[in-house]
Amino acid sequence: ISVEMKEDEGRTFQGRLVAVDEYLNLHLEESVDMSGENKGRKLGTLVIRGNNILSIAPVA
Numbered sequence: 001i002s003v004e005m006k007e008d009e010g011r012t013f014q015g016r017l018v019a020v021d022e023y024l025n026l027h028l029e030e031s032v033d034m035s036g037e038n039k040g041r042k043l044g045t046l047v048i049r050g051n052n053i054l055s056i057a058p059v060a
Helices: none
Strands: 002-005 012-020 026-033 041-048 053-057
Touching: 012 041
Parallel strands: none
Antiparallel strands: 002 012, 002 053, 012 026, 026 041
16 A cells, blocks of 8 residues: 655655554555655555554555
Protein backbone atom coordinates (compact mmCIF):
# COMPACT_ATOMS: atom_id res chain seq x y z
CA ILE A 1 0.00 0.00 0.00
CA SER A 2 0.92 3.64 -0.28
CA VAL A 3 0.43 5.90 2.76
CA GLU A 4 0.48 9.70 2.53
CA MET A 5 1.23 11.52 5.78
CA LYS A 6 -0.80 14.46 7.09
CA GLU A 7 1.91 16.28 9.09
CA ASP A 8 4.86 15.99 6.67
CA GLU A 9 3.69 17.61 3.44
CA GLY A 10 4.10 15.22 0.54
CA ARG A 11 5.70 12.47 2.62
CA THR A 12 4.67 9.08 1.28
CA PHE A 13 5.60 5.56 2.33
CA GLN A 14 5.05 2.33 0.42
CA GLY A 15 5.13 -1.09 1.99
CA ARG A 16 3.41 -4.40 2.58
CA LEU A 17 0.53 -4.08 5.04
CA VAL A 18 0.89 -6.55 7.91
CA ALA A 19 -1.67 -5.32 10.46
CA VAL A 20 -4.20 -2.61 11.26
CA ASP A 21 -5.94 -1.89 14.57
CA GLU A 22 -9.13 -0.06 15.57
CA TYR A 23 -7.30 3.31 15.62
CA LEU A 24 -6.06 2.78 12.02
CA ASN A 25 -2.47 2.35 13.22
CA LEU A 26 -0.59 0.56 10.44
CA HIS A 27 2.22 -2.00 10.58
CA LEU A 28 4.16 -2.08 7.30
CA GLU A 29 7.05 -4.31 6.29
CA GLU A 30 9.51 -3.84 3.42
CA SER A 31 8.65 -0.13 3.55
CA VAL A 32 10.25 2.51 1.34
CA ASP A 33 10.25 6.31 1.72
CA MET A 34 8.92 7.70 -1.58
CA SER A 35 9.29 11.44 -0.91
CA GLY A 36 11.77 14.16 -1.82
CA GLU A 37 15.49 13.65 -1.38
CA ASN A 38 14.94 10.34 0.46
CA LYS A 39 13.06 8.77 -2.47
CA GLY A 40 13.69 5.05 -2.58
CA ARG A 41 15.29 4.83 0.87
CA LYS A 42 14.51 1.42 2.38
CA LEU A 43 13.14 1.60 5.93
CA GLY A 44 12.16 -2.01 6.64
CA THR A 45 9.50 -2.39 9.37
CA LEU A 46 7.43 0.73 9.99
CA VAL A 47 4.59 1.51 12.40
CA ILE A 48 2.46 4.55 11.54
CA ARG A 49 0.00 6.15 13.96
CA GLY A 50 -3.47 6.40 12.50
CA ASN A 51 -4.00 10.07 13.37
CA ASN A 52 -1.01 11.05 11.14
CA ILE A 53 -2.42 9.44 7.97
CA LEU A 54 -3.90 11.59 5.20
CA SER A 55 -4.61 8.83 2.66
CA ILE A 56 -4.10 5.13 1.98
CA ALA A 57 -4.06 3.64 -1.53
CA PRO A 58 -3.21 0.30 -3.13
CA VAL A 59 -0.07 0.07 -5.26
CA ALA A 60 -0.50 -1.71 -8.57
